[in-house]
Amino acid sequence: MAFPLPRGITPPEIAFLAEMELVTIVPRQRLEGLDLLGGPTEALLPPRRTSLPLWLALLLKRQRRANILPPDWLHPEPLSLILEIETQRSEYKDAFSPPPPLPGQGVPRGRTAARRNLDGQLYFPAPPFLPQNVARTNAIPSGEPPSLPYHWLEVGNMLLDSASDDLVEPDQLRRLLKDLREVRMAKMRKGVDVLDAAAIGGGGVALTGVGAMEIGEGRGFVAGVVEGLRKIGASKELARREQLAEERENTYDGTQDEDEMEF
Template structure:
């Protein structure tokens, strides 16, 4: 559940929610709240939303410069720094629950969209958060139109990188997707699935091809050639 920072306009007692209790709202002190609740209070004009640091014009401009720099053309801007891994006492001989094996992943970082968010990194849901906040709380931004344009430019640049990376993807190769957001993964999924399926059909292993030929020869009553004979032919 994403949280954002709100600046209440009136007092409001804390609420008991399924995700845990919320803090009481006391103007003019800022408080983190679940995104859906913050948007509801904004709609009711009972609170303003403080945009996260990475949604400022300066931060987005810096990230866009990184994305378009020739020296970093093959990578995405770094994701927010991961918190320290927190694990449980592992069972003897089982490292699964060791302290070094568990950590929060990007979609579940608690301060990804609050006033404490990292300024120079885009969180996992940056596109969705930017769209919602600009749609329902545009008056809380200093320059909403500029922020909207920068987000659009970032999306186009990063999607171009994704498509370019997958177009040159060959058998046994890979592409780094560190820093890619959830909406970007969803948008490129159809393209990737089709490409991977094509690679699977084109680059079937030699053993699979040999087995298919042997089955066809048996069905046609021609017998099958030996493994050694085929290896000799391959060496010619």
């Protein structure tokens, strides 16, 4: 019997991975450090800030033992600016707002990108193990455009559902996240025009800056369109070959009749 789930990672699995994102909390009670699979955590000493995985921060929030500080991008002003970039700037008419810098592209915003493993070797972590959702104490440079992290949609919805009292204007944040999601999904659907070339190996779809949940939700749509275009292209190619074969047969028969008449 075939497995009932679709191919690829599902939205609930993407949300599960997003729970390992690091967020900043302000503890209300003392708590000793914990040994987790992602590494040991610092001891919680109020009111000192610390970074914890999102799942642990939400657990402490439900127990009223900590408050969660929203990430730098989860404020009305940065989200409004990102929405303006997505909708009004001509260079992003068919593209997405710039993502955060990748590991190894310098030190992102004053943070150390490289880490060391148990053997002392350097490595560059990848999402969800990047500090893209922690709250910074220093101000954002005025010339630096805001960017959405890889798990922006999942982290934003989880914080709005479980820690809305720690966010600034949660109702406006919900509206901005909804508008951003609709605008970016419309851009992904608009990219169907280039999928015809991608179906025959002559091009592709640019997904730079697209989040994990957006890719998971649009995977079925994009894959279905590519598969349909591939079948259409295969039928067109088969019809073209049949037409060429028929033309060759007709040309051969006509030449043969002329030769027999001359003989």
